[in-house]
Amino acid sequence: MIFKQHLVFILYSLCASVFKVAGTKSKAKGGQGQFPITQNVTVVEGGSANMTCRVDYNDNTSLQWSNPAQQTLFFGDKKALRDNRIELIRASSQELTIKIGDVSLSDDGLYTCSLFTMPVKTTKAFLTVLGVPSRPEITGFTKPAMEGDIITLTCSTLGSKPAANIRWFRNDKEVQGSKELNATGKSFTVRSSLQFQVDKGEDGVAYTCSVEHVSLSNLYTTTEVLEVHYAPRLEISKPQIDPLEGQYFKLECVSIGNPIPEPVLWSKDGGELPDIERMIVEGRELTITTLNKTDNGTYRCEASNHLGTSTAEYKLFVYAKDFPGPTTDPNALGQHGPDHALIGGVVAVVVFITLCLIIVLGRYLARHKGTYLTHEAKGAEDAPDADTAIINAEGNHVHAEEKKEYFI
Numbered sequence: 001m002i003f004k005q006h007l008v009f010i011l012y013s014l015c016a017s018v019f020k021v022a023g024t025k026s027k028a029k030g031g032q033g034q035f036p037i038t039q040n041v042t043v044v045e046g047g048s049a050n051m052t053c054r055v056d057y058n059d060n061t062s063l064q065w066s067n068p069a070q071q072t073l074f075f076g077d078k079k080a081l082r083d084n085r086i087e088l089i090r091a092s093s094q095e096l097t098i099k100i101g102d103v104s105l106s107d108d109g110l111y112t113c114s115l116f117t118m119p120v121k122t123t124k125a126f127l128t129v130l131g132v133p134s135r136p137e138i139t140g141f142t143k144p145a146m147e148g149d150i151i152t153l154t155c156s157t158l159g160s161k162p163a164a165n166i167r168w169f170r171n172d173k174e175v176q177g178s179k180e181l182n183a184t185g186k187s188f189t190v191r192s193s194l195q196f197q198v199d200k201g202e203d204g205v206a207y208t209c210s211v212e213h214v215s216l217s218n219l220y221t222t223t224e225v226l227e228v229h230y231a232p233r234l235e236i237s238k239p240q241i242d243p244l245e246g247q248y249f250k251l252e253c254v255s256i257g258n259p260i261p262e263p264v265l266w267s268k269d270g271g272e273l274p275d276i277e278r279m280i281v282e283g284r285e286l287t288i289t290t291l292n293k294t295d296n297g298t299y300r301c302e303a304s305n306h307l308g309t310s311t312a313e314y315k316l317f318v319y320a321k322d323f324p325g326p327t328t329d330p331n332a333l334g335q336h337g338p339d340h341a342l343i344g345g346v347v348a349v350v351v352f353i354t355l356c357l358i359i360v361l362g363r364y365l366a367r368h369k370g371t372y373l374t375h376e377a378k379g380a381e382d383a384p385d386a387d388t389a390i391i392n393a394e395g396n397h398v399h400a401e402e403k404k405e406y407f408i
């Protein structure tokens, strides 16, 4: 019984190995055992793609390419679909290569190569078509923008596949925008927006939108420069000299604003300039050729553009020629105040340090009196004896005390 089972097993094994050999032989001989070999292809839309299908061993069995819609393109060297963008490159028993020209996004998809053995062996290959993004466009620019406006700049690019990446730069510094994707057919519309309130600092700022995509070797960029209109701001530049009677005197009304506010109007104490002869207005400057005490008063300059009006004032106090120096000029307070304080401070520090030195020196000399001579106690050096030396040193000390009093 056991022997019988053994025999059956041996027979079975023999049969199996014979079968196996036969199988490998047929595989080596024909194409029955193997699958065709293909490769994925990536192409930028408008370009051309070569689709290659190979078999290592083949006995005159035909190869075929079909498209994602299962339409046969080529069966061996025979063209099956009427599409003159598709042509044959090579057809042999081991290879079928076709070329698809002027590729569009609709060509994207899964292509099939079939080897017509029994049963049919198929291999799939992806044709990936990259959609080239359009040049970016920036919308939402109101030219000019008004100060205080809230504006939304939107940059958009169409037709990218895969979706393009949009980046924003404010004067070359990257800023973050909101992103929005919208699939249109096989490609994408990508939008990115920036929202902000404009102030006068935004005037002349360049906003750049850049588009990055695998199909582009260089970035696509578009730049817009903001123009912001804002109301004028005026300031009267402080004269460097103190206004003295008889002197030549000039005030300048410094204005910023967009559009530039023009002209600048000057007035004194709410009325017209009293003396046209001596008071000359040239653009933003008011010149008083010879100051007179009667010129005391409040001078005002005024300028406007379509967004508003601004004024600046200067209180003029004319000092008599022999006046030692102004102390109460209200306009000069901001300028000269700190200077006087600084000089005062420096003098105080110098006096303090000198006092400290004198005190330290005095105490030092007092402590070392008679023990040895110091450089400071110069009077003692050329003294004939110790007593005189001490007296001389003391005399020096007294001298120092006098100095201290002098400094106070």
Ligand SMILES: *[C@@H]1O[C@H](CO)[C@@H](O)[C@H](O)[C@H]1NC(C)=O
Residues within 6 Å of the ligand: 038, 039, 040, 125, 126
């Ligand atoms: C071809 O592309 C598909 C999808 O991207 C992927 O799954 C497959 O592995 C690729 N085949 C080869 C041979 O690269």
Ligand SMILES: *[C@@H]1O[C@H](CO)[C@@H](O)[C@H](O)[C@H]1NC(C)=O
Residues within 6 Å of the ligand: 048, 049, 050, 089, 099
């Ligand atoms: C496709 O094959 C043809 C012929 O071999 C060759 O001239 C062409 O450069 C190939 N095109 C691509 C995109 O590989």
Ligand SMILES: *[C@@H]1O[C@H](CO)[C@@H](O)[C@H](O)[C@H]1NC(C)=O
Residues within 6 Å of the ligand: 058, 059, 060
């Ligand atoms: C393949 O076909 C050619 C002619 O069509 C023939 O001469 C050749 O013997 C065939 N080869 C095989 C292996 O069938």
Ligand SMILES: *[C@@H]1O[C@H](CO)[C@@H](O)[C@H](O)[C@H]1NC(C)=O
Residues within 6 Å of the ligand: 180, 181, 182
């Ligand atoms: C996608 O585009 C359509 C048509 O332009 C538009 O109506 C829709 O709002 C968009 N959707 C998104 C999420 O942007």
Ligand SMILES: *[C@@H]1O[C@H](CO)[C@@H](O)[C@H](O)[C@H]1NC(C)=O
Residues within 6 Å of the ligand: 245, 246, 290, 291, 292, 293, 294
């Ligand atoms: C100042 O003006 C008054 C009146 O206009 C005139 O009499 C006087 O001479 C002037 N003084 C100087 C220093 O110009």
Ligand SMILES: *[C@@H]1O[C@H](CO)[C@@H](O)[C@H](O)[C@H]1NC(C)=O
Residues within 6 Å of the ligand: 293, 294, 296, 317, 318, 319
């Ligand atoms: C002008 O101002 C100076 C400084 O305050 C003052 O001394 C002088 O009297 C003023 N003159 C007139 C005419 O108000």
